[in-house]
Amino acid sequence: MLTREKLIEKALLLLALSAIGSLALITIFIFLEGLPIILKTGLSHFIFGAHWAPTKGHFGILAMILSSLYVTLGALIFGVPLALGCAIVLAEFAPPSLTRILKPTIELLAGIPSVVYGFLGVILLVPLIRTYLGGPGLSLLAASLILGIMILPTVISISIDAMHAVPTLYREGSIALGATQWQTVRKLVLPAARSGIITAIILGMGRAIGETMAVIMVAGNALSIPTSILDSVRTLTANIALELGYASGAHREALFATGIVLFIIIMILNTAATLIAGRR
């Protein structure tokens, strides 16, 4: 019996190790493929170079880094206030029975394939922007709006959990001092749930910066530093997806190097989220 237990234990350990191992291999692979070109071009040229013409030997990804950051920032500007408002209503004001139905429904939205969001963006949003605001329609604005919607489920759901984690004892203490429900939320629940809410926002940010398909479909993918929200932009992820199919040699390496930059940005975000969530 003991040997059988041991065997199962070993098998599970092997499975766990292989999962971690394959992640490690992917990481190593990306770095091996991408680092040489960064070293050759020079890190600052690679990151701060504005000229991307890979077939002619120019590997500057600044325009894409900025586009990714702008699109993500835009997504937060549209998505976060909406998500927080929604989370506050669902966590604190709506009848619990309604929240029990609506929260899983909202979480379901996270499972809709991103190509569907992109499709809706192209069909509905892009023509509206083109007609009423001008420009090509396929734009920084369109990408920000679509991403803003896409991060809603993550931010709402985690924020609700954070607010629900604030003990009833605190709420009762506040109400018993004569606070209204809204005063209690504003002065007590939100500050107490702050670290959870910040985590939610950072995870939403990670989702926005990593999103590829929907962005390719609505952002227009022009290779330049945007000067207006109606300009067409190409993000880091979009660039990799668009060019990997035909890239070879140094060009291919430069795309892997772009992956390294993304990888590091997302690692920083996740570490920040973990640190903030762990703090009390």
Added chain:
Amino acid sequence: MNPDIITIRHLDLYYGRFHALKNINVSFARQRITALIGPSGCGKSTLLRVLNRMNDLIDGVSITGQVLIDGENIYHRETNLMQLRKKVGMVFQRPNPFPLSIYDNIVYGPTLHGRPNRNQLEEILVRSLKAVHLWDELKDRLGQSALSLTEEQQQRLCIARLLAVEPEILLMDEPCSALDPLATLQLEDLMQELAKAYTIIIVTHNMQQAARVSSDTGFMLLGDLVEFGPTSAIFTRPRDERTEDYISGKYG
């Protein structure tokens, strides 16, 4: 002035279909300590929470009868709950300081009900913390989290937080149950001091505590207020057999 600050008439309370308080009729004296005793589950906390309408937060509660505080029925449709709860404050069984600084805990209440300026807040802070004898201990660490205090300090802070909104009635629901015996005695001393200016209703399952601190005592059993009277009378010459059984320890 009417010596009774609270008068309850024909009060019935149901949690859904469960009859938790049965035809309660009683008056509580102004600036005295009144104790409610009885075995666990008899409705002491429920009766206490009737007085600041905290039961309103619970779904499915229905209440009939009258609760008069200074002659006004607090279950009247037009009662201002915020004003009521400012006047009738509550100390909970587990100390529940907010996860904020000591300073922010004290100014929390006053800033709900008005816009006191810095000087006024300072004055409220000093007065409230002095009233619970925390000022000397805490005056140099007001910025620290209230959660870093000991349980006894936390409970005192909760009382100070309450005094900061200038209530008239303090409801205390087993305020010493998280404290050790020495801290319990010290908190009882504090209650005696506070009773000079405030009306205190305390729920306790500790009969010695009721005997030590209160002027009047009510004994509750299964939703009934079985007997109510001067504490000395309840403990030495109970009229009801059930009270006598409880006091002599038959219910445990």
